[in-house]
Amino acid sequence: MNVFLKFYHRLGSPREFYKISGTLIPWFGSISLILILLGSYLGLVVAPADYQQGESYRIIYVHVPSAWLSMFIYAVLAVSAMIGLIWRMKMAFVVMICSAAPGAWFTLLALITGSLWGKPMWGTWWEWDARLTSELLLLFLYIGIIALYNSFDERHLAEKSAAILAVVGVVNLPIIHYSVEWWNTLHQGSTVIRSDGPSMDVRMLWPLLIMAVGFNFYYGLVLLLRARNQVVIQEFRNSWVRELLVNKGERS
Amino acid sequence: MNVSEFFAMGGYAEYVWSSWLLTLLVLAWNVLAPQRKHQKLLEQLEVQTKREQLKNSTHKT
Numbered sequence: 001m002n003v004f005l006k007f008y009h010r011l012g013s014p015r016e017f018y019k020i021s022g023t024l025i026p027w028f029g030s031i032s033l034i035l036i037l038l039g040s041y042l043g044l045v046v047a048p049a050d051y052q053q054g055e056s057y058r059i060i061y062v063h064v065p066s067a068w069l070s071m072f073i074y075a076v077l078a079v080s081a082m083i084g085l086i087w088r089m090k091m092a093f094v095v096m097i098c099s100a101a102p103g104a105w106f107t108l109l110a111l112i113t114g115s116l117w118g119k120p121m122w123g124t125w126w127e128w129d130a131r132l133t134s135e136l137l138l139l140f141l142y143i144g145i146i147a148l149y150n151s152f153d154e155r156h157l158a159e160k161s162a163a164i165l166a167v168v169g170v171v172n173l174p175i176i177h178y179s180v181e182w183w184n185t186l187h188q189g190s191t192v193i194r195s196d197g198p199s200m201d202v203r204m205l206w207p208l209l210i211m212a213v214g215f216n217f218y219y220g221l222v223l224l225l226r227a228r229n230q231v232v233i234q235e236f237r238n239s240w241v242r243e244l245l246v247n248k249g250e251r252s
Numbered sequence: 253m254n255v256s257e258f259f260a261m262g263g264y265a266e267y268v269w270s271s272w273l274l275t276l277l278v279l280a281w282n283v284l285a286p287q288r289k290h291q292k293l294l295e296q297l298e299v300q301t302k303r304e305q306l307k308n309s310t311h312k313t
Binding site for chain 1: 258261262263264267268270271272274275278279282283286287289290293294297300301
């Protein structure tokens with residue numbers, strides 16, 4: 001417990017966070033690279049073609065991990081917003097704001113790859129269907145959080161406002177997930193996260209899970225890279241940031 | 253399965269490969285952009301520190 005508390009305090013301190021992120025970045029980078037390469041190979045080459053959709057279904061290996069990640073990132077963003085609002089932990093708002101841009105990117109990716117899959121299978125690029133519309137709303141939420149944060153000069157005000165929007169927006173997450181059950185949608189139902197277990201062939205399922213885990217490590221990597229920058233910006237006047245330069249000089 | 257068959261993706265090549273390409277671009281950009289920014293921040297820091305050192309040294313003389 002003591003070790004855990006110590007770790008928590010270290011992560012909570014910007015200076016310690018900067019140090020820890022430096023050691024974690026290469027790990028997250030290599031793990032995500034290996035998993036994404038392996039998942040791509042298994043998904044594109046090894047997995048069999050779908051009996052209905054032929055080879056086109058292989059878009060699933062980038063579409064579904066992006067869509068899952070777009071929701072996972074939002075959950076992380078909203079929880080850190082809540083922690084920041086309640087306990088005023090310094091790093092929580094950093095995690096919040098540094099998650100918004102990658103979240104928006106993966107939402108956009110899920111929408112575009114979905115569109116590229118929809119055209120050959122449904123015959124349309126876009127449909128105002130519950131799943132698609134709620135995912136589009138998620139994109140607007142991310143953009144709204146970034147815009148709101150940037151509209152204030154005073155950082156604490158910016159953080160609080162963005163955090164409140166983030167917490168309110170969390171209602172969209174269950175709507176996205178259950179949209180394919182609650183409404184009659186063109187989008188297919190869940191094939192992996194089901195109460196009776198995945199309905200996918202294991203040879204198709206494994207690459208998907210590997211890609212999804214790889215994408216999550218990738219998000220960890222981006223979050224660390226962005227949070228490290230944010231910490232330097234916020235602590236620009238502090239002496240420990242100045243010491244970074246000295247260390248950098250020693251290394252090179 | 254031969255190579256040309258693999259790239260043809262059963263007639264869905266443009267959809268499958270453009271999805272993959274876009275994903276690759278998004279993944280690459282999201283890692284490169286913050287790294288470039290980090291580099292810039294460190295350079296900015298260096299300039300700032302030098303400027304302050306200069307200021308201090310001129311004050312003393």
